[in-house]
Each structure stands twice: as structure tokens, then as C-alpha cells.
Amino acid sequence: MMQFMTVFKREMLEAGRNFKWIWVPLVFILLGITDPISTYYMPQIIESVGGLPEGATFEIPTPPPHDVLMMSLAQYSQLGVLVVALMSMGLISGERKSGVAELVLVKPVKYSTYVTAKWGAVNVLVLVSFFAGMLASWYYVNLLFGDVSFIHLLWTWFFYGLWLLFVISISVFMNTLFKVPGLVGFLTILFVIITSIITNIFSHVLDWSPAKLSGYIRTMLSEGSIPADLWGTALVTIGISTALLIAAIYTFRTKEMA
Amino acid sequence: MTEVFETINWALVAPLLVIQLILQVVALIDWFRIEHTNGPKIMWLFIILLLNMIGPILYFVIGRRQD
Numbered sequence A: 001m002m003q004f005m006t007v008f009k010r011e012m013l014e015a016g017r018n019f020k021w022i023w024v025p026l027v028f029i030l031l032g033i034t035d036p037i038s039t040y041y042m043p044q045i046i047e048s049v050g051g052l053p054e055g056a057t058f059e060i061p062t063p064p065p066h067d068v069l070m071m072s073l074a075q076y077s078q079l080g081v082l083v084v085a086l087m088s089m090g091l092i093s094g095e096r097k098s099g100v101a102e103l104v105l106v107k108p109v110k111y112s113t114y115v116t117a118k119w120g121a122v123n124v125l126v127l128v129s130f131f132a133g134m135l136a137s138w139y140y141v142n143l144l145f146g147d148v149s150f151i152h153l154l155w156t157w158f159f160y161g162l163w164l165l166f167v168i169s170i171s172v173f174m175n176t177l178f179k180v181p182g183l184v185g186f187l188t189i190l191f192v193i194i195t196s197i198i199t200n201i202f203s204h205v206l207d208w209s210p211a212k213l214s215g216y217i218r219t220m221l222s223e224g225s226i227p228a229d230l231w232g233t234a235l236v237t238i239g240i241s242t243a244l245l246i247a248a249i250y251t252f253r254t255k256e257m258a
Numbered sequence B: 001m002t003e004v005f006e007t008i009n010w011a012l013v014a015p016l017l018v019i020q021l022i023l024q025v026v027a028l029i030d031w032f033r034i035e036h037t038n039g040p041k042i043m044w045l046f047i048i049l050l051l052n053m054i055g056p057i058l059y060f061v062i063g064r065r066q067d
Helices: A002-017 A020-040 A042-049 A065-088 A093-098 A100-105 A111-144 A150-177 A181-201 A210-223 A228-255 B002-007 B010-033 B041-050 B054-063
Strands: none
Touching: A002 A020, A002 A111, A020 A042, A020 A065, A020 A111, A020 B010, A020 B054, A065 A111, A065 A150, A065 A181, A065 A210, A065 B054, A093 A100, A093 A181, A100 A111, A111 A150, A111 A228, A111 B010, A150 A181, A150 A210, A150 A228, A181 A210, A210 A228, B010 B041, B010 B054, B041 B054
16 A cells, blocks of 8 residues: 555656646646537627528527536547547556666566556546536536536536546556557557447447446436436446456566566 | 627636636746657647647647657
């Protein structure tokens, strides 16, 4: 545990020095507030862009508040995941390439400690940033569109946070498999895309696939109660993430820093 | 066009601009301090300065050396 905290603190320090603690939260806030604002100003934007024939009017219905919150979530599922994958691609592979990993591991630091501490540090950074982003999005939705209860925001953060945790676990696993950061980033994104494609194809069988988290969150927000499927999906997501993490420790150990 | 500017509530949009500014400034500070970037260093200066929003993010994600 002491060891874990040491490696963890070192990661935190490094994230601070790299400005990660500044830019990752800011990017997440940016992703969160762009959609509420642009949806709110959509009529004006269309008007100023022009191209409509004279006298043409059409009503754009104001979307219900929870739909706008879901738009922000859709941003995270695309650009957010991209940022997470690219940010974490050098996590272990970069250190192996530059030899820092060897410097750490000649000391009596367990492989498992090294991997889990790094995984934990990225998770803290991403989940805090995601919370800041959701909070900003929620604030704008309440201001411009109407009430979404804070409890629902917290649940949305919790359940969608699991999806981000899943992405980070994939990234850590890929990090232990390959030494080239670019390849790690690419494979992580590919893995996420394949997960969604498989979920779409076998939609009727894979009721609890991690890729379905956002769909169930939408149901939760519109109906106001947590569907049972959401809990199942959450459990499966945690399970797969744990399995990936254990696999990551295992491959890291057997690869012998090759 | 001026009408559009008047109808926009700037208090709403200001945070976007502030965040964009902070990102740009932080990216610039980092650009000054860092020795090597991925690709020519001067290229990243232009990317940070000229591409709104995306420029600084691109710099942090791709421009900084991963090792």
C-alpha cells in the first residue's frame, strides 16, 4: 500500500508538471458546455449563416433538458474517449521506450503495484475532469433549458464514468502489450470501436455490453428511475475492466520489459 | 450581423472564451519551456496561435513528446 501511494503520487506529480491537471479538466469542460450553448443559439446561428429563402420560417423545438445533457455525453463518447486514449497512450509504453520503467522496477516495486498505481492515477484525473465537465454542462442545461436534478447528474457521472474507466483499462492493457505509444493509442480506439460495433450487431443478445451504458443512462434520465439493466451493465463493465487490468499485470510481468 | 451580436448574452459565452484563452496561454508557456516537440517546434507555435480551441488541445495531445 505504501508502495502504491508512492508510485501514485509520482504519477500525480508528473501529471501536474505536464499541465495535464490543467488541460484535461478544461477540455472536458469545453466539451460539456459547447452543446448546451450551441443548441440554445441554434436559431440565431441558422439565421446568421443564411441560405434560407425569403420568408421561410420553421420552428425548432426546444429539446427537453435531459436530451441536452445527453448531447454533452455524446461529445464525451467521441472526443472525450479520443482525448483519454491519446493522453494515456504513453503511460507505460513511453516509459518502457525511454527506460524510465526499468529505473522504477529495479527498485523493489511490484509489477502489479506499478500498473495499478498508474491506472489509478489516470482514473482520478479523468474522472475528476469528467465531473467538472458534467457539472459545467448541468449548470448550463439548468440555466438555459430547465431542471435536471443533481442526483441524476451524479448517477450519470457514476455510470458514464464506468465507461471511461473501461477505456482506460483497455489503454493500460494495450500499454503493456506494445511499446510504441502511437500504436497503443490506435489499438485502444480500435478496441472501443469494435466493442460498439459488436454490441450493435448482437444487440439482442448482449444486453449488458459496456457500449450500452449511454443508452441506459438516457432511459434513466427520461424515466427518472434507474433501469435494472443499467446495474447489470455497470457490473459487466467493472468485471471486464478488472479482467483487463489483471491481464495487463500478467502480460507486463511475462514480457520482462522486452 | 450586428443584431446577432446584440442578441447573444455574453455572460453565457464568456466561459468558453476564457477556457480557450487559458488553454492557449498554458500551451504557449509549455511551448517555451519544452526543448523538443513532435515535429518542428515552430510549426506548433502557429498551430497553438492560429487554430482556435483545437490548436492548444492538439499540441498537448500530439505535440508534446510522449517519452
